[in-house]
Each structure stands twice: as C-alpha cells, then as structure tokens.
Amino acid sequence: MNGSGIIGRGFNLEKWIGGQMMKFDFSGKTVAITGGGSGIGKLSCQRFAEAGARVAVIDINSTTAQQTADEITKAGLAAHAFQADITDEQAVETTFQAIADCFGSIDILFNQAGISPWATWRPLPMKISRKFLPLIHLLYFSPVNTRFPI
Template sequence: MDFGFDDKTALVTGGAGRIGSEDCRVFAEEGAEVIVLDVKEDAAENVASDIEANGGSAHAIECDLTDRDDVSGTIEALREETGGIDILINNAGMVDARSRMKDYDDDIWDRDMSINLTGTYNITREVFPAMCEREWGRIINMSSMAGWQGGFGQASYAATKAALIGFGKTLALEGAQSGVTCNIVTPNIVVGALADLPVEQLEQVDEHFARIAKATPMRQLGREEDVSNLVAFLCSEQASYITGQVVGVTGGVDLFSF
C-alpha cells in the first residue's frame, strides 16, 4: 500500500527515543523526508544516519521543546529548508516518575508538564496554522493507557497524557475543514525484543513488565513497530476521513476481563 508520503515532510519529536526512532524509520521507508527532532543531538544524528544508510532521507535537529524561542526558530528554519511540515508526531515525553501522591516531587510534576504537555503545545502552535493554510496536514499525539486509565505512582505522566487527548481532539475540530487531521495513539507498554519472551521468562527480566503482560489478554507486551505502523497509516491519504480518534495499541489490556 502506498501511503502517499513521497512529497511529504514528517517531523517526529523525541525522534531519538524507542518509539520515536521507529516512527522515523517507518516514515522514511514510506518515502517521507524525516526530521528527527530531539533534545539529544548525538542520538538524533545516529537515527538520521541509520536512515540515510538505508536509502532514506533524514535530518537530525536539536531542539528544546520547553524553550519557545528555540522551537519558533527551529520551525522557521525548517520551513525555509523543506517548504513546511506536513506531518507532526508529538512523541517527546518523560515517563520515569514513580511516586505516590504523598511523596510526589513538585519539580518532577513541573518538569513533566513542561515537556509532555507544554512542549507539545509549543511545537504544535508553530506547525498547525501553516498546515491549515496549505489545507493538508497530519498530527499524531502520543498518549498512553495511563492517559485513559490513570497510572499508579504516575500522577504527572497520567495527567499530561490525558491532557494530550483533549488537546488532540481540539486540534481535530479546528483542522477538520482545512484538510488537517489529528488523532491520538494510546499504546500499552512497548518493550522491543522482550515482547517475544513468554511471561515466565519475562518475570526473570522485569517483574513489572511481567505483571502487565499477565494482565493483557494477548499475554504479551507490545513492540515499537506495532505503534509506528499505526501512526504511519493514520497519517496516510487512506486515513483522510479519520480524525479526533483515540486509538489503542494495547493487546486488549483495556478490555474488561476476568
């Protein structure tokens, strides 16, 4: 299936991360010019170099999403270089905080709000209006099961991921008559090659992962490509009538089961 990305520029925030880098590779394989945007320049360059070594087109860009001047300058430079951003994947975010509310660190709360939510707003604010003017655009907000169902010890993460759902639906409404769609993807935990392990072996590697796998009807965790393949489809011409949707990649963990 041809997704229609040959003349498109796709920007992936957090592009050096596990899901972000897989998003970048899938878009490049489908013919898009990829912008690997990350606060870690060396890591972004590694992803871009790997894509180019495999015949794709990619550029590594260092940018701090919490710095509005940096974001504005970066997008202006990219607009001049590429002609504009057609696809924006809001993937950047922090997920390392684990603490009950009584012990929650105010600095962690503020950090997660700044990166996960306000950082997403900052870059979308720079990209979205131009998409509407050109009457074509695709935005994906990367949420999480924690944004749907909460996350024990993850107050700041769950709150920001829930907010990305409301933010994404608002973008979908505002872009609907301008050819711009926005959808929200909510993965279960993704663990790469560890997803191939049976639960009994996974317990020896990470008890937390094993508990989630046991609670998942498919009895396994996800892979990065499970998420990225959906992301690419939702940005394709074939998905032009899909907007404002929250789509899970969960193995059924969000289903009621007993």
C-alpha cells in the same frame, strides 16, 4: 513493509481496511518528529521514512538525533537531524524554519517527545506528578502552538 525495513519486525505503517492490507504512502511529504532520537520517536522516524516521507528528526540530544538520521539516510531514505529543546518556544520556531529551509515545508507534525519519572507507577507520589504532568503537557503543545497558532 510487513514489519521489515530499517529496524526489522515490529511497528509498521500498514492498516487492515475491508479485509485488505493498505500501505500508507507519505511520498513527497515532510514529517517533523519530536523526540526522534530514541524510543518510539526513533521508531516513528524510521517507519515514516520507509513510507516515503522526508523525515525531520527533532531531539534535545543532537547526538541521538544525528544517529537516527544517519541510520535512515544509510538506508537510502531522506532524513535530517535537528537539535531543539521543544519547551523553548523560540527554539521550536527556529527549528521549524530550519526544517522548511531544508525540505521546503512541514506537512505533518508528529509529537513523540516526552519525559517520565524513574519511579514505579503505583504509588506515584504527588510531588512527582506535579513536576512531570505540566512538562508533558508543554512538550505536546509547544510545537503545536508554534506551528499552528490559534
């Protein structure tokens, strides 16, 4: 895509290998993306869709998830919005089942959900670190453990 597409220039799913550009092709794959309603998650949804994937846009905010899915489908690509609090294991399980019902499978799980304090990095008070770091850990591992139990 050379950085063009749904959102214009920027991140793309192309890679230089052996001096030649290789385009990633996710045709026929379903990609579930947490945090897909905004930021890097939204951009990831758009780029995976442009690479041929069916995109499950997962976000705690149903409005932004739907906006992302709508932008993708208006471009003639496949996407569906799912609202879920991924810190809630039951909500994650229910959402993954809804995605499987909608698209038939989940081939790739791409965790982009996150949270950060509204503070400068230095000095970041330990009180804030103790509050947010466990939550960031949970945001990553809750969907992974639900989908791929050890």
